[in-house]
Amino acid sequence: MKKSNDTKYAILGLLTTDCRSGYAIKQMIDRSLNHFWKISYGQVYPMLKQLVTDELATVRDTTQAGGPDKKEYFITEKGEAALQEWLQTPIDKIPAERNAVLLKLFFSRHQYADTTIRQLEDYQEKLKERYSTYEVIEETIASHMRNKQDAPYWLFTLDYGKRRTKAAIDWCTDTIDQINSGRDNHG
Structure with missing residues (x-):
């Protein structure tokens, strides 16, 4: 059985908020999720690319006044369904604490x-x-x-x-x- 990648669902969930860019997602992680779920920049961008490949999200280039274009990500219906399925799946074990x-x-x-x-x-x-x-x-x-x-x-x-x-x-x-x-x- 393939191990679930909860980071994928964390990022899908963040796409349901006002976070649209990789930078905004990482800022939200640092301000909130990081207290209970660690995700590095090195995970955010490859995961966003994978979500687009898996058709769980779409990406759109957005022009910024006075700055470079940025990529904005949006959750798709397929992504919302995947997030819903993950949310409804019972937790199988209590996570082990490393202290x-x-x-x-x-x-x-x-x-x-x-x-x-x-x-x-x-x-x-x-x-x-x-x-x-x-x-x-x-x-x-x-x-x-x-x-x-x-x-x-x-x-x-x-x-x-x-x-x-x-x-x-x-x-x-x-x-x-x-x-x-x-x-x-x-x-």
Whole structure:
């Protein structure tokens, strides 16, 4: 059985928004999808070309005043049908998380507790920065994009990210406290 390429469907989905050029698609990815789905420039343009080849999208050259022509992409009826089919297909498994902090923590009996705590504190700071970014994104959607049909769904995925990040921040605090408590009890 051929493995599904979810990036194809991410880009098809972006074509249902106001994103029409490869550049606009990448900007939207960087502002939103990148928090839960990584797609590089190196994937965007070949995938757009493949979507056109597969008749899931069309491309049109558009003249820009004072600039070079740009290619604009539009989802086709066949593309909309493919996106609908993918959206309705149940998720077969929970994606595995790859987290270097957890991997290091798993083996942390082989390093000083202070080093483990520093790593956890650094991770927690990065999580707090991410959480702040999510709050800015949420404010932007609420104040500038609330009339878009996609906005509630964007906020749902953002809420997931905020909750997950908040849980990880709390987990860092608890884990650091437990490590410190273990040190206090052993010496």
